[in-house]
Amino acid sequence: xxGDDLIEQYAIKERMSDAIETGYTDEEMxxxxxxxxxxxxxxxxxxxxxxxxxxxxxxxxxxxxxxRFWKVTSKAPVYIRxxxxxxxxxxxxxxxxxxxxKALQYLSDDIDFGDSPxxxxxxxxxxxxxxxxxxINHGFSMETxxxxxxxxxxxxx
Numbered sequence: 001x002x003g004d005d006l007i008e009q010y011a012i013k014e015r016m017s018d019a020i021e022t023g024y025t026d027e028e029m030x031x032x033x034x035x036x037x038x039x040x041x042x043x044x045x046x047x048x049x050x051x052x053x054x055x056x057x058x059x060x061x062x063x064x065x066x067x068r069f070w071k072v073t074s075k076a077p078v079y080i081r082x083x084x085x086x087x088x089x090x091x092x093x094x095x096x097x098x099x100x101x102k103a104l105q106y107l108s109d110d111i112d113f114g115d116s117p118x119x120x121x122x123x124x125x126x127x128x129x130x131x132x133x134x135x136i137n138h139g140f141s142m143e144t145x146x147x148x149x150x151x152x153x154x155x156x157x
Contacts, residue, residue, distance in 0.1 A: 036129035051114030
């Protein structure tokens with residue numbers, strides 16, 4: 001699903017239309033979607049969702065970091081220097097790492113929650129977060145909506 005698809009399928013702009021007369025730019029919508037995805041991604045990391053974790057075998061003392069590498073999941077004899085992984089232990093070394101969320105640059109980009117069985121639920125929650133963030137940013141009280149989103153996030157398996 002792309003950012004455009006999310007906005008259309010969940011009628012996001014229509015649900016926010018009464019908030020401000022000038023509407024929201026594509027750039028604003030990309031920023032709100034990325035903020036929402038980042039919030040969900042952090043929840044998924046805390047829950048140990050497999051989509052947020054990558055595996056890597058380090059065979060050399062200095063190794064290129066994978067594209068979406070964020071940080072090592074456990075205590076491994078590996079550290080980062082100048083965007084390279086440095087192994088300070090026996091080789092080869094198998095490590096797991098948390099992936100960075102794949103951010104959108106344009107609304108036509110795909111939203112990537114991987115193959116999670118909860119993808120539809122994540123899209124539903126993301127739509128609510130996007131609406132709440134946009135409305136909050138424009139000074140509207142969204143206490144009820146924020147509480148609802150927080151409660152739904154807690155229910156994720």
